[in-house]
Amino acid sequence: MELLLDGFLKALRLMLGGDAEVWQITLLSLQVSGTATLLSLVVGIPFGTFLALIQFPGRRLCISLVNTGMGLPPVVVGLLLSILLWRSGPLGFLQLIYTPAAMMMAQVVIAFPIVAGLTMAAFQTLNPQLAMQLLGIGASRWQLLWLLGKEAQLPLLAAVMAGFGGVISEVGSVMMVGGNIKGQTRVLTTATVLETQKGNFAIAIALGLILLTLSFMVNLVLTSLQQRQQIRWPSLS
Amino acid sequence: MGLRALLCRTILVLLTCVFLLPPLVAAQTNQNLILATTTSTQDSGLLDVLVPVFEQKTGYRVKTVAVGTGQALTMGKRGDADVLLTHAPAAEKPLVDEGWLLDRVSFMYNDFVVVGPQADPAQVRSAQSAAAALKRLAESKVPFISRGDQSGTHKQEQSLWKASGLVPQGDWYIESGQGMGATLRIASEKSAYTLTDRSTYLHLQKTLTSTILFAGDPVLRNVYSVMRVNPAKHSGVNSEGGKAFHAWLLGDEARELIRQYGAKEFGQPLFFLETRP
Numbered sequence: 001m002e003l004l005l006d007g008f009l010k011a012l013r014l015m016l017g018g019d020a021e022v023w024q025i026t027l028l029s030l031q032v033s034g035t036a037t038l039l040s041l042v043v044g045i046p047f048g049t050f051l052a053l054i055q056f057p058g059r060r061l062c063i064s065l066v067n068t069g070m071g072l073p074p075v076v077v078g079l080l081l082s083i084l085l086w087r088s089g090p091l092g093f094l095q096l097i098y099t100p101a102a103m104m105m106a107q108v109v110i111a112f113p114i115v116a117g118l119t120m121a122a123f124q125t126l127n128p129q130l131a132m133q134l135l136g137i138g139a140s141r142w143q144l145l146w147l148l149g150k151e152a153q154l155p156l157l158a159a160v161m162a163g164f165g166g167v168i169s170e171v172g173s174v175m176m177v178g179g180n181i182k183g184q185t186r187v188l189t190t191a192t193v194l195e196t197q198k199g200n201f202a203i204a205i206a207l208g209l210i211l212l213t214l215s216f217m218v219n220l221v222l223t224s225l226q227q228r229q230q231i232r233w234p235s236l237s
Numbered sequence: 238m239g240l241r242a243l244l245c246r247t248i249l250v251l252l253t254c255v256f257l258l259p260p261l262v263a264a265q266t267n268q269n270l271i272l273a274t275t276t277s278t279q280d281s282g283l284l285d286v287l288v289p290v291f292e293q294k295t296g297y298r299v300k301t302v303a304v305g306t307g308q309a310l311t312m313g314k315r316g317d318a319d320v321l322l323t324h325a326p327a328a329e330k331p332l333v334d335e336g337w338l339l340d341r342v343s344f345m346y347n348d349f350v351v352v353g354p355q356a357d358p359a360q361v362r363s364a365q366s367a368a369a370a371l372k373r374l375a376e377s378k379v380p381f382i383s384r385g386d387q388s389g390t391h392k393q394e395q396s397l398w399k400a401s402g403l404v405p406q407g408d409w410y411i412e413s414g415q416g417m418g419a420t421l422r423i424a425s426e427k428s429a430y431t432l433t434d435r436s437t438y439l440h441l442q443k444t445l446t447s448t449i450l451f452a453g454d455p456v457l458r459n460v461y462s463v464m465r466v467n468p469a470k471h472s473g474v475n476s477e478g479g480k481a482f483h484a485w486l487l488g489d490e491a492r493e494l495i496r497q498y499g500a501k502e503f504g505q506p507l508f509f510l511e512t513r514p
Contacts, residue, residue, distance in 0.1 A: 043251050050244040087473040088315040095269060097317075098300045141243050179302040182285065198280050199418035199441045 007205025014206055015213075021183075026210060029187040032100055033168040034218075036107030040163050044112045045156070048119025049145065053131075063120065069113025074106075075172025081106050082176045098179040103187070106173035111163040118159035122152040157226035161219055168215050188214070270297045270478035273318035275389050276416045278461070279303035281436040281507055283498050284322075290494065291485050297478050307387035313338055313464070316471025319479040322486075324461045325389040327396065333464065341464040344487055345495055345508045349393055349459050351451040352421070352438055353379075353430035361430065367454040368401035378409040380429035382420050385412025389459070394432045397456065421445055434459055436499070436507040461508070463487070487513075 014022045051063055083089050085097040096102045126148060134144050149156065171189035178185035180194060188211040195204040278284060279301065288299050302309075302318070306325045312318040314337045321338065323329060332338045351361055351370055359377035364370035374381050383405070384391035398405050411429070413420045417437040424431040425445040438449065463486050468476035485491055492510055499507035 042254075043248065046244055046248045046251060050241075050248060054241045054244065056241070086315065086317045087471065088317055092473055098271065098302060141240050144240070179300060181300050181302065184298075184300065197276065197416035197418050198437075199422050199444065201444075 003201055004205060006202040008209060010202050011206035011209040011213075015210060022207070022210065024183070025186050025188055025191050025207075026214060028100065028185075029168065029189070029211070030214065032103045032174070032187060033107060033164065036104045036167050037111055037160065037164040039104070039108045040111035040115050040167075041160060043108075044115030044159075044163070045119050047112075048116040048159070049123055049149075051116065051120040052123035063117075066113050066117045066120070070117050072110060072113065073172065074110055074170040075176065077106055077109050078173030078176030081109070081173065085177060097177065098181060098185055100178070100185055102177040103174045103185060106177050107167040107170070110170060110173060111167050114166050115159050115163040118162055119156060122155035122159060123148060125155065126151055154226055157222055161222050161226075164218060164222075165215065168218075169211070267475060267478075268296060268298050269300060270320065270475050270482060271300045271302060271312075271318040272320050272322060272482065273302050273304065273309040273312045274322040275306050275309055275324065276303050277388070277390060277434050277437055278322060278324070280416070280418060280440070281434075281499075282440075283495065283508065286494055286498060287486070287491060290490065291482060294485070294490075295481055297481065299482070305386055306389040306392065313466045316466060316474050319466055319475040320482050321464050321466065322461065323389060323464075324459050325392050326460055326462065328392060329462055329464065337467055337470060338464040339467050340483055341462050342483075342487060343460045343462045343511055345510050346458055346460045347435055347508050348452060349390070349432055349457040350435050350438065350449045351430060352424065352433055352445075352447040353450050354428040354446065355448055356428075357450055359430065361450045364451055367397055367451070367456050370451045371397055371401045371403060374430055375403050375405060378407060380409050380411055380424075380427050381405070382424045382427070382429050382431040383410060383412045384417070384420055385414045388417075390417060390432065390434060393457075393459065397432070400456065421447065439499075439503045439507065460511075 048066075051059065051066065081102065082097065084091045085094070085102055086092055087097070096105070130151065131144060131148060134147055139147065169189065171193055174185070174187055175190050175193065178187070178190065180186050180190040186194075188207055192204050192207040192211070195201075195207060272288075274284065284301055288301055291297070292299055302312070304312070306323050306328065309318070309321055309323050310325070310328055310332060313321045314332060326343070329338065329341060333341045351367075353359070353361060359373045359379045361370045361373055364373055383394055411423075411427075413423050415423075417433055418441060420431055421433055421438065421441055422445070423429070425447050428446065430450075431447075435449075435452070438445075438447075463483055465476075465479040465483050466474050468474040468479070495508050496506060496510060499505065
């Protein structure tokens with residue numbers, strides 16, 4: 001218990017005291033995971049929409065792959081991407097190994113199936129009659145997609161939060177492709193592992209708490225967005 | 238049909254952009270120097286002192302990747318690093334002989350110590366040599382925590398068992414598979430023995446119940462060497478950077494920093510310099 005209290009106090013001290021290194025690590029975590037989430041939305045939402053709305057040969061297989069992808073072990077993604085990006089690998093000439101860019105790439109791979117799968121599920125909850133009605137009153141293809149998206153905004157925002165949550169908390173892939181280099185690729189999760197390994201448990205707990213706080217704040221914003229409308233369910237008590 | 242084509246095209250364009258973005262964003266420079274080292278070296282904090290000084294002096298951007306000794310040496314063999322800083326002479330020498338690594342210089346050392354519970358049930362304290370200490374541990378069957386991860390410390394431990402003619406096995410011999418800090422904590426919690434480098438122990442001493450019970454046998458010397466990855470074996474190795482770091486590490490400025498490191502905090506330097514060849 002003492003350790004937890006120690007960690008909690010240390011977290012406050014680090015956050016409020018403006019420890020430069022901790023701020024830099026926190027900022028990098030946000031940059032890497034934030035960018036990765038955005039990029040995964042850019043590819044994942046269209047792909048999920050495609051899976052939901054379009055019939056094509058091999059659709060079921062594709063959907064199964066995406067759903068399996070939601071459970072991809074980050075460390076495996078990190079290992080495979082490392083093998084590609086190492087100097088001894090086919091993409092070594094890009095010099096991406098041990099850079100934040102590589103970390104973003106790994107996290108896009110992790111978040112993409114989550115976003116795509118949940119987007120697909122979001123659109124599949126919609127009534128196909130709605131699409132037909134919209135087309136009937138003259139909606140263009142882009143307008144159709146936009147309006148369907150608005151209808152499905154609750155589960156779509158859930159997809160965003162799930163994608164972000166999946167990557168801000170992972171350590172396996174960023175450790176491998178990033179190398180946890182001080183001042184360059186160290187993020188909150190990898191720093192926590194380092195401090196744990198060194199036996200500095202109070203600092204490790206502090207970093208963990210900072211990570212949770214960060215994640216909470218981002219999700220607070222997204223949840224406010226998601227829960228704008230007051231939907232009145234009958235009382236179930 | 239229109240919707241399908243639209244979505245298909247959009248996805249293809251976006252995929253292309255997303256995966257072209259990082260390479261454009263990444264800094265294309267040969268000022269990157271990859272230094273592969275071990276977790277215990279990094280945990281000692283020495284590199285946090287040395288590397289910034291080198292970076293400022295030469296403008297190189299050093300990527301210090303701390304992995305297990307096994308992985309560090311493999312990285313050297315594959316050309317995924319430019320310079321190595323490890324402490325496993327037995328594993329380093331074959332790679333030098335085979336031409337994968339160049340200019341191996343043993344430049345500093347510290348020692349391994351056996352730590353354990355104050356009460357010392359295995360009576361390691363009064364052992365006359367490391368081999369004798371290990372024999373007592375094996376016979377007493379008091380728990381002993383091994384790194385079990387092919388690290389420099391683990392290899393040293395294995396060579397000590399071999400030298401004493403013993404094969405450690407049984408419920409008392411526990412392999413943690415983790416770094417030195419975590420292993421020390423396990424030993425402390427279980428009132429067990431373990432082999433550790435002195436530096437990591439000193440860093441954590443205040444939070445552990447274990448004390449140093451055996452030290453001083455010459456076989457417990459932990460020798461650190463720096464070596465360059467042979468650029469002739471792999472393209473992409475930063476040969477100039479490797480030479481620069483190698484030379485700087487063996488020079489006066491680095492030696493002074495190493496000599497003083499830890500003296501203030503622990504009352505004793507954590508590393509000792511080998512005399513210059």
